[in-house]
Amino acid sequence: MKRVLALGAIVGSMAAALALLLLRVPLLPSPASAEAQPIDRLFGLLAVIAAIIFAIVTGFLLYALVAFRRRTAADEGRPLHGHAGLEALWTLVPLAIVIGLGIQGGRVLRDITRPAGGGDALEVRVQGLQYAWLFEYPDLGIRSTELRLPAGRPVLLRLTARDVIHSFWVPEFRVKQDAVPGMETRLKVTPTRVGEYQLACAEVCGVGHSFMRAKVVVLEPEVFREWAAGQVAQATVAPGAPQVEQPVVTAPGGGLHAHTVAGTR
Amino acid sequence: MTDVVIAAPRPAARLALNRLGLWLFFLSESMIFLILLTTRFYLRLERPPELNQVLGLAITSILLLSSLTAFRAEAAMAHGDRRAFLRHTLATMVLGVLFLLGVVGFEWREAPHMGISVQAGYGIAFFSMTGMHALHVLSGVLLLLMVYLNGRRGAYSPASYWGVEATVKYWHFVDVVWVFFYPALYLVS
Amino acid sequence: MRILSLGLVRGLLAGLAGFAAGAGVTALARAVSGLPAWSAAPAAAVGTLTGLVAYLLAAGVFTDWIAWARGAEASDPRHGPAHGPGWTRYFNPDPSHKVIGIQYTVASLVLFVIAGIMALLMRLELTRPGLQVLSPQTYNTAVGLHGIVMIAAILVGIAGPINYLVPLMIGARDMAFPRLNALSFWLVPPGALLVVTSLFTGGFNTGWTGYPPLGARDPLGAQFFYSGVFLVGLSSILGAINFLTTIFRMRAPGMTLFRLPIFVWATLATALISLTATQFIAMAFLMVVLERLLGMGFFDPAKGGNPILFQHVFWFYSHPAVYVFVLPGLGIISELLPVFARKPLFGYKWVALSSVAIAVMGFFVWGHHMFTAGLERPLIVPFMITTLLVAVPTGVKFFSWLATLWEGRLSFETPMLFVLGAIVIFLVGGLTGMPNGIVPTDLALQDTWWVVAHLHHTMYGGFVFPFLAAVYFWFPKVTGRMYSERLGKWHFWLMLVGVFLTTLPQFRIGLLGMRRRVADYDAALGFEPAQLGTTVGGLLVGLGTILFLINLVRSARRGPLAAPNPWRSRSPEWQLCSPPPEENYAAPPVVVGGPYDYGVAGSAYVRLAERPATGALTTGATGGR
Ligand code: HEA
Ligand code: HEA
Ligand code: CUA
């Protein structure tokens, strides 16, 4: 009994300390999309569960290291072979936790992928290529190498890739989606915080992968509208006209060049 | 250090080991064909209507027939009938070579004229599946040749003919693979 | 002694010559058929094939088989070097499972050092932002090589203890197919050589996963990488056939399935995976090579292919493979804990069956590597559920280990320290796998250094630490000499601190946005201190490894002679002298009880005929038949 109490105290305090640490220290970049909130809550839940399980196992180990040391060379332990009840316990409890996590994960997934109602979403076509991103707003007739988005409105990104696989990722938005040649993948994000972010290609795509970034700017809706209007007025090319010039990527130190590095075979 | 020769398991035990090993090998090999089969369907490749159905049926029949002769070769050896064993082994080899000629000699030559290219579309599946299978038939023919030569020298007896058994089983295995490949390539669209 | 009497040297020289010949013939054939004579890719492909055949022939791997194919009586495999001193047998094809086990173990350490040097190269580049030492191309190659050579080190590393121990543990004389076993090992050196050659032939950019379309467009190095992996895979398939046949058919009398040492169960589960899944990575890589060489567009959407297909085929192996890495390790943990706790393994049957459960469930989770990749929508949630379920049988192992310690009498020699370290490190790896397995959180984590940290934890805890524990534990059995405890403890602490120092910063910056496989990162992100931590961690591991190698070499030559059974283990191999005799047991041992009845008075596990037992354990003959 004394043993169980001591053990409980060790495990309990370790779990509490660890969970507090994980929840208090900001571990993720500050969120900037509506999708980030449920995801971050899920991270929090996982942190607590992980802290508890970690404390149970390591707390027990620490206790055993001290309490069950061998004293004399010929010392033998108590021959316990097993215990059906305990086995059932530590099969069923993790099973329950894991199913619970699965359900919760499924719910959050449904929430963050639910299509925006009523054609409300802003559609952006995103094309990844070695080593740049191109954005096209089919409804507005704009093309750009920067992704500008209005705050508070769901955006439906329709991703394709010209050459190899790339991956669209803005850490502050949390969500990520590969752009795959030959197919269209979709990603819904709802930016919530005005500001400048960095889009970084998350799937290795060649020598310029490190530098395949693009600027993402989230604007107040009015500012976005002004920008869009300005772009349309400026644009001399109508949508459907020749492709945007293949951008040249310059990399610090490398002087990489889209034409010289693509498809080095 | 001196040479140590370690007594191997007794013949009966040895045979049991060999058999289990062979079946595990088949299990492992069948995965290769499963992958090719899956690839063919995952890519939803369209079968071109011009495919030479007569040839397909012909080579399939040849291969099935060869399984029969292979079976009789093994049975003959089990009964100690060396002449029949050699005859049937030879027949199996000839049928195997005919199959190879049919696939590699005719089909592969004809295919590009029917719009089946190695590089794209249905041809990817067609060439990779028939190619991988042909490679196995070829190795089967070589094994049969080895068994044939050894058999002629009198290396096998009803009491000990593992080489024959293994080769014939391998031959059946390769045939069974074709039983799955044939409809996937020629019948389903 | 002539250097050419070493099969390895002969083989490698012949392999080089064969490669040159194959490449030359290809050029000739091309010239004759009116193509431009020199084209590196096909020449290298043919050269690889001819080089491999020449290597195997010259090394002598096929000698017996050729004789057999030409009608010679199937002879018993010959053991021991035909001529030359005893150590030369380790450099020649030798059918003895004990020789092969040592060959595998040493090869694994060599590969670990090579891959570790690649890691240090990467660390050199990443410690500070900006490009300093490596070009992005070299960096990418270093990442891929580091990953794949480490993975090869694992595949080879598990085969070491398995080969050495399984026949001894089940009371067999050798593996079922000793010559095939030798072939499995001898495929490893050319495989490793080919993979490393990629560094000098243009490199490859894909990382160890080799995804097309990038992999299909990469320089020639990629072709060497793919072919090298192919050979290592073949080796592991052939090994699995051997392990399974041996375990199923060559157990000593009385060695029922539920009396098998737990390590044998782990081997069984592992071999089932290797046997049926390895074809998938082999075929995935073969298809890319065919796309590169012949333009077959398996993965090229313009030609009717699909890049996602590759990922399915690749991960159908490569996820189960992680359980290949880890199951033998977990088996070693379960094997050693009872010895050092002087207690029965708690819940033996559950631990044994959980290995099989993990192996089987491992086949249904591969999609979790593709959550952001364009995986078919309806499959996402099912893959999430199956992934999470694997935690249950893994948990059974953890809790059984803890219960094994309860009321035990623990002692803390080096193997035990590595076992305890393994438990903690693998626990962190497993728990950090959970957020990967849950789709919404994985959307943030995929392709970040969080995953990098997760994989290092699982592999360090699931393979490296248990493997090192095994090396220390069985060192006196293999060499007859004792290693140095003092160096062993230094090694352990350096490794433990080094691993956490490597991975904790990786977790941290992974969450903050550090992407995988980048040669450079934005200085503004403030990752520099974390990157420095990782580098220092890697150096500590390197230092520990050097101490370890010194310990091995010195102790094998000059260590104090070890008692036959210094750990008072009940396992049959410890009842033999050290090193064990060439033929293992004079007669098959008879199994009369359970394997882990530590502390049960008068219990016995095996009874050996003739050769005297070491006393401590095989006293009473109770509980027999
Ligand atoms: C030894 C190797 C090994 C092992 C054992 C594991 C084990 C697990 N892995 Fe890991 N994994 C890798 C090696 C390994 N992994 C590698 C190499 C990669 C990267 C590949 C690449 O390069 O892309 C990877 C990547 C990877 C991904 C893809 C990440 C991404 O790219 O986005 C995922 C996603 O689900 C994942 C999940 C898991 C899970 C759920 C487990 C589980 O099996 C873990 C189960 C264990 C525990 C959970 C701890 C013990 C359990 C208890 C104490 C019981 C109680 C626990 C609970 C109730 C939670 N792993
Ligand atoms: C068993 C597996 C294993 C092990 C042990 C390690 C060990 C290490 N790993 Fe590795 N790692 C992987 C498997 C492993 N890794 C895999 C699979 C990947 C993914 C690859 C990919 O993305 O494609 C990866 C990726 C990976 C990355 C991510 C790269 C990126 O995405 O950009 C990094 C970055 O720091 C890293 C670092 C390290 C370090 C510092 C160590 C250190 O712990 C290593 C320390 C070891 C040594 C330093 C060698 C010791 C020996 C000597 C130095 C002896 C000296 C010589 C003589 C005596 C002759 N690893
Ligand atoms: Cu595009 Cu990485």
Ligand SMILES: [Cu+2]
């Ligand atoms: Cu996985």
